[in-house]
Amino acid sequence: MPTASALLPATASHPPQEPALLSQYRHVRAASEMLVADLTDADATVQSMDDASPAKWHLAHTTWFFEEFVLAARLPDYEPVDPQYRYLFNSYYEAVGARHPRPKRGLLTRPTLDEVLAYREAVDESMFSLLITAQTDDEAALITLGLNHEQQHQELLLTDILHLFAQNPLRPAYAPELAEPVVADPRPAPEWVRFAGDIVSIGHGSDDFAFDCEGPRHQVLLRPFALCTHPVSNHQWFEFIEDGGYQTAGLWLSDGWRWVCDNQIEAPLYWEAREGTWWQMSLRGMHPVDPDSPVTHVSFFEADAFARWAERRLPTEAEWEHAARSLHATGNFIEGRALRPLPDRQNTSGVLRQMFGDVWEWTASAFLPYPGFQPSTGAVGEYNGKFMSSQMVLRGGSCVTPESHIRATYRNFFYPHQRWQFTGVRLADDV
Template identity: 50%
Template sequence: FLGRADAATLQAVAPLVEVGLNHEQQHQELMLTDILHAFAQNPTAPAYDPAWRFPAQAATGETWVDLPEGIHTVGHAGGGYHFDNEGPAHRALVGPVKLARNLVTNAEWLAFMDAGGYEMATLWLMDGFATATRERWQAPGHWYKVEGEWRIMTLGGLQPVAPDAPVCHVSYYEADAFARWRGKHLPTEMEWEVAARGHHLNDAFGTVWQWTRSAYSPYPGYRAIEGALGEYNGKFMVNQLVLRGSSLATPAGHSRVTYRNFFYPHHRWQFTGLRLADYD
């Protein structure tokens, strides 16, 4: 069809094909996520790829990245593909704030668990604690205690929890409670983008999606695309939180600094983690 189409038809169809290809890449990631979720319910703990290992975390560098107060342009501007929710580019006041250069690790999360973090109602948003209590959360998703030791279900099967690896499969509710336990916060998506643009964040891409405390809402001046594509992002802009970066399951070339992923605050089946922010 594309080979036979005239110029006017190609001009009309090409944007639809491009959206479709990028949507297919999203489904490639979701297929891995869903395979892992399904395998995690199987008592035999099957492995999708026995040789798979969690990516090593980058070198630590400085502990915190300082973002002084300033007005920055955020959102997608210029050429290149992007989803409509990434624009329009606009100015935003960011800082002063410090962002953790590194992702929160399993060792840090185990300390939170050992301190009774899942039982401390004062650390949690009300709806979050109700969810954690109802679902009997005691650890991140896909974690299981085997002979007194915590193990995590991965694409390589059931493996010991690696202390230095970034924590994964945590909900926004859990991430927010952990940040409060540490006396810190989750960053806003604007803070994350400014820091990532400056190449200041280790593992910003390719390890775990990172929760922000920003509600998934339209940027100033946003208008949904006319027609069916207008439903692609616009109709979801309520009651969800923004994640930034990408994960180990994201297809190569699919991520970018302006990418806005979004999930409900109780979701934790995706490859989701966090980094901290400090306003002191």
Template identity: 55%
Template structure:
């Protein structure tokens, strides 16, 4: 079984320096890939997913391209062809392998990618030894690189799940764990008065550019569920023929449902009278008390309509998250799947920073006064601000410390291979 809670992501780390966090992040990526075979790491399950080998190389290319090459005197590019192979979407950097075709990159070999990571890691150590990280611009680039690799650690696992779910053998990534299926306890709605609230990141630490500028927003009184929607609740929607009721669905969602043949969340299967789901521990019985995962925005919106409620705006979600405990079922727990909500604390929402990313009703748009950073790194968030919806929180495979109340994740409304769930809201 892969152990995550007690080593690299431990809260007992000796130092929180930039160098230490960089080293831990680089080591964790390798550790996450360790249970996989070479064949596992080159396959691509679908256009949205990428092979593990590509993730390992791309995160390394990021440090080489944005930290070492422009800032370290005498740095030697490992292989000029890797820029084409492992660039993702940075138009200003140059052409790249099309995303849907990353699975054909059987070359460079896995051994070459591992040598590439070692080459860049040695150079990063030298970078710190020379004191070059003390420059504000260099420190910023390193911080972005750390957070960028953490995002790809989450993608590595969700992409592996997509790959193994498509495999008829239904292999397990982690060692199967004893499963305790529990009955879901009743949740409740928490009321919020609303008013003029300051939204967005305004602290001194790291945040992505799309989390600001902080600005004031008028919030009307609302109520938000104290926990994420559970599998048991969503199963009621399925059994009530929610996937057959056109009146519950947005037009584009109804078209996607019929085009793709959706009849339940991704990875759900019914065997006789038992519902099961594909997880990173293989096929398991559906836990009715655990949060539902792998639902698209369309499915989340249809469920909310069926339940007589709605999805929260991202601003409502952020306000509620300020009261939420920071403890979360994230990657450091080692569970690798959403878990039932912990015991409640009166007036405090649960599960806001782990288990599943939560769809909001907010389109992914810039905040007032937003300007993307200059240069290629300005392509990271700003150019995607159209046609997508915001998710908030974090998931069971989000690295520890990566999420925060202002974090804005975003995906297209039809996508559902990530650990995507929902929380209900209503007007007061």
């Protein structure tokens, strides 16, 4: 399995004359391959559920993105590595054409993992040649989008591997040899940070990269509110369970209660009761649930029910972004190699902690377009805009998010019942 030093590469050192975008391309592409360095072909092929994808499909799809949208568009005489890959590895781009059904990606025993890696190598060679030359602003923006797209799939690859390994009775660990992290004891007690009401600017407004759904920047009226200094801990979730939270219909939205009953939900995903103790499956295998770590793998339905039980509420995404905008986007990301949420390591009073990294935090906001939003033209316009229905926004990144990928304006989104991602909760309240 991957060694602690191999989960993400150090930023590569290349000749000073090498274009910055080429260096970034090398780094991101190498990071993806290091994540699968010790997976078997079987590990990388199997699909554990419709929402997940095989590891080798992630590797191939992110390569297809560059081949389809960059190489084929930029080079008139470009010959695809394999014309069939256009069908196999298209995800949801209707404008590109037909594609293999998502629930059947696990049936793609061919191409093999080695063949997918060879596909990546071939496309990379063409991309290296292209990236040595100058790009127009539009071409550079598209390549940067592709790299950020690949970073999204790095996180998805790990969360999908975790779900896959959790279905195996052997409970194999993705990275068992990583040393147990040293954490502070005890965890600082949660407090509340108040924010005055105001008209604030929300959304991305600089020239740095952002996904289209993060803009346009616009004004939002916020009433006075408070955020908890820490995300909800496993210990708090123990109390919710012991108080009958999963059996009390009045705490749940109607769809959430139906989801609980239909699926016999009794605890966060990957929790198992063993002789009166909760254990949890992680990328490091099975271990007792750490009471001081942020709870993770909970759905929006669970987050909303917990907030109601705690007599609080979830923050809106505008509240979350306004509170996070002045903070540095640092925390427990994939580069820290913990591969799971950790307790707060600093006993700092009265300030927001763990806003970035550890767990994606559910908000009370639906994933909808900001005022004035217009998707890009062409196939890449399908990237976010077409999903602005029936999903909820999450903020902050997780323990398997690349640190360079996150910012205060970043909008992640999932359906209310989904919880195989590293999703957690931060409480808010009215003032």
